[in-house]
Amino acid sequence: MQLENSFTVPVPIDEAWRVLLDIERIAPCMPGAALDSVDGDDFTGRVKVKLGPINLTYQGKASFIEKDEAAHRAVIDARGKDQRGNGTAAAVVTATLAAAGSSTRVDVLTDLNITGRPAQFGRGVMTDVGNKLLGQFADKLAAQLGEGDAQGDADRAAAAPAGPSGPAATAAATVTGAVEEVATSAEQAAGNGAGGQAVKKVAAGTKKAAAAATDKISATTEPDADTPAKKAAAKKTAAAKTAPVKAVPPLPEKTEESAPAATEGAPATIDTTQSAAEIAVAAMEANQAAAGTAPAASGPPKAPSGPPGGTTAPPPRPATGAPVRSVPSAGPRVITPPQQEPEPIDLLEVAGGAAMARYAAPAAGIAWALLILLLIIRRSRTH
Amino acid sequence: MIPAPFAYARPSTVDEALQAVASGGEDVKVLAGGQSLIPVMRLRLAAPETVVDLTRVAELRGVREEGDAIVIGAMTTHSDVLSDPLIARYAPLLAQATETVADRQVRHRGTFGGALAHADPAADVPGVALALDAEMVIAGLSGRRTVPAAEFFVDYLTTALEEGELLVEIRLPKREGWGTHYEKFNRVAQAWSIVAVAAAVRLEGGRIAEARVGLTNMGPTPLRATGVEAALTGADATAEAIAAAAEHAAEGTSPSSDLNAQADYRQHLATVLTRRALTAAAGL
Numbered sequence: 326m327q328l329e330n331s332f333t334v335p336v337p338i339d340e341a342w343r344v345l346l347d348i349e350r351i352a353p354c355m356p357g358a359a360l361d362s363v364d365g366d367d368f369t370g371r372v373k374v375k376l377g378p379i380n381l382t383y384q385g386k387a388s389f390i391e392k393d394e395a396a397h398r399a400v401i402d403a404r405g406k407d408q409r410g411n412g413t414a415a416a417v418v419t420a421t422l423a424a425a426g427s428s429t430r431v432d433v434l435t436d437l438n439i440t441g442r443p444a445q446f447g448r449g450v451m452t453d454v455g456n457k458l459l460g461q462f463a464d465k466l467a468a469q470l471g472e473g474d475a476q477g478d479a480d481r482a483a484a485a486p487a488g489p490s491g492p493a494a495t496a497a498a499t500v501t502g503a504v505e506e507v508a509t510s511a512e513q514a515a516g517n518g519a520g521g522q523a524v525k526k527v528a529a530g531t532k533k534a535a536a537a538a539t540d541k542i543s544a545t546t547e548p549d550a551d552t553p554a555k556k557a558a559a560k561k562t563a564a565a566k567t568a569p570v571k572a573v574p575p576l577p578e579k580t581e582e583s584a585p586a587a588t589e590g591a592p593a594t595i596d597t598t599q600s601a602a603e604i605a606v607a608a609m610e611a612n613q614a615a616a617g618t619a620p621a622a623s624g625p626p627k628a629p630s631g632p633p634g635g636t637t638a639p640p641p642r643p644a645t646g647a648p649v650r651s652v653p654s655a656g657p658r659v660i661t662p663p664q665q666e667p668e669p670i671d672l673l674e675v676a677g678g679a680a681m682a683r684y685a686a687p688a689a690g691i692a693w694a695l696l697i698l699l700l701i702i703r704r705s706r707t708h
Numbered sequence: 709m710i711p712a713p714f715a716y717a718r719p720s721t722v723d724e725a726l727q728a729v730a731s732g733g734e735d736v737k738v739l740a741g742g743q744s745l746i747p748v749m750r751l752r753l754a755a756p757e758t759v760v761d762l763t764r765v766a767e768l769r770g771v772r773e774e775g776d777a778i779v780i781g782a783m784t785t786h787s788d789v790l791s792d793p794l795i796a797r798y799a800p801l802l803a804q805a806t807e808t809v810a811d812r813q814v815r816h817r818g819t820f821g822g823a824l825a826h827a828d829p830a831a832d833v834p835g836v837a838l839a840l841d842a843e844m845v846i847a848g849l850s851g852r853r854t855v856p857a858a859e860f861f862v863d864y865l866t867t868a869l870e871e872g873e874l875l876v877e878i879r880l881p882k883r884e885g886w887g888t889h890y891e892k893f894n895r896v897a898q899a900w901s902i903v904a905v906a907a908a909v910r911l912e913g914g915r916i917a918e919a920r921v922g923l924t925n926m927g928p929t930p931l932r933a934t935g936v937e938a939a940l941t942g943a944d945a946t947a948e949a950i951a952a953a954a955e956h957a958a959e960g961t962s963p964s965s966d967l968n969a970q971a972d973y974r975q976h977l978a979t980v981l982t983r984r985a986l987t988a989a990a991g992l
Contacts, residue, residue, distance in 0.1 A: 376864065376865055377826065377827070377828075377864070377865025377866065378737060378744065378745050378748045378749075378753075378754045378756075378826070378865070379748060379753045379754055379865075380735065380753075380754055380755065380756075381753070409712070409752055409755060410752075411752065411753060442751055442752075442753055443753065454864065457863075
């Protein structure tokens, strides 16, 4: 099965190309995906698929099989196996970049092949599901690229100097980075619903505050590179505390609540993680409220997709109560679409087949009894 | 064909059920009638850690009157829906659609709430719930909330039910004097709808005062044919007016293509079935 997706990102082609090849940055864009290891052009990971009652986890590896810098074309080959033995999934993803003025058009062609029971399930919906997934992936990737490298670089800048001054700084940077990202996704998801503009404003405010906090943290950390972590953390708090006041002009309620929450939490890793999660929830709630019936487009925020190197990176599911789940929309539900012409499994037929199996044993018993009876009758006749 | 091992809880009240779901671990599944969950478990496409069986929760069964609505317990079986006098009087469309659900055995086990919570786009009752403006009462550990049908169905097999929540009741506004019909198209008697249309019209002196049309299996969720409804409001109750309005049935739909039907065929079916359903509902 072939799936085609295209999107445009507002960055020059060379920047877009650089991000596209950074697997650690693009992997979190795939709904339900997690990276296990990266080794040059090869990487391993898992993709969790959830569709109603169906739960599959594909585990496997992927690699860049082509990186054509001149043509700006990258090909990724991925294959995985369901953990419970429900078949395999394989995909060849070809991404081609084309310059369009100061922005870049990305064409993603996915050749997907699913074997085993999932391919048969569900009367052709797997195509829909596959397209939806890729759509989400493209949206998130577009968001990543569009945010520009500015944010990625800021994250990296924050993470790099923070290294020597202890985990607290890194964590703080990670968290604010994550908050920023969440805010961005909320901003993008806000759409054009009735309250969309308001939410956009709030999200933008939160993002600004978070970015400011990230910057402050890295700024504070740099000069203190060799002082103990504690001192750095303390300074950071001060810096972070002032950040929102300056960065956030009077904004609607939610921002005022959420932005300081993030920055105040900066020194204590766990607290920060939680407040980040809270903000994620708040942002998504605001977003949902605005979006009304329209499901949030960008899917649940992945709070912890901050920069690499965070020694105390927030847990995949923040402790505050599963904000990831709290979005009724496009969760990391499904990942894997199907084969060309799947033979649909009719669940009713399956149930019927089971009934036949149930009667097979008694039927065989009756047949045996009849046979023996016949033999006895024949014998009694011959005698 | 044998499901993976799982823990089993059989609570007898909603509160116990919520507790059981909350303490069941990572992957908890709620068992209502089991007509979809059990086959999926037997195929090992689902291997929940805990199954919480609601069959003994008596408060979730039955239909009652409450003001200008009827309240249907989520665990009311399809066959109970079929024989209920309140539904026959105030929401006959639901009974007409339920009659087409699978076969007698499935209707005896399968439940109204289970079918809604499973949210299969090819299932018959979600489209009716949408057309009739049903409200879903959802219970969680922190209390109850009500979600209108239009917001309940989120995506393919996905509803507004959050982790740890249960669908407990469905409220349907009382509607008397409406003409209703459920027109289903499938090839095997007990199969899912390839496309189906739920229609309800209120006539006033030879004119259609109000019309409601729900579409089954025309997208990842059940849909309202709003174009048809708008075209019918105030129109004469004639075959021509209905045929003209039914042409709008496929507007804005994106049905899937599969072995049963291609998307364009489904869209064609939607217009034809809408015309038939409305004609029957208007008594022409």
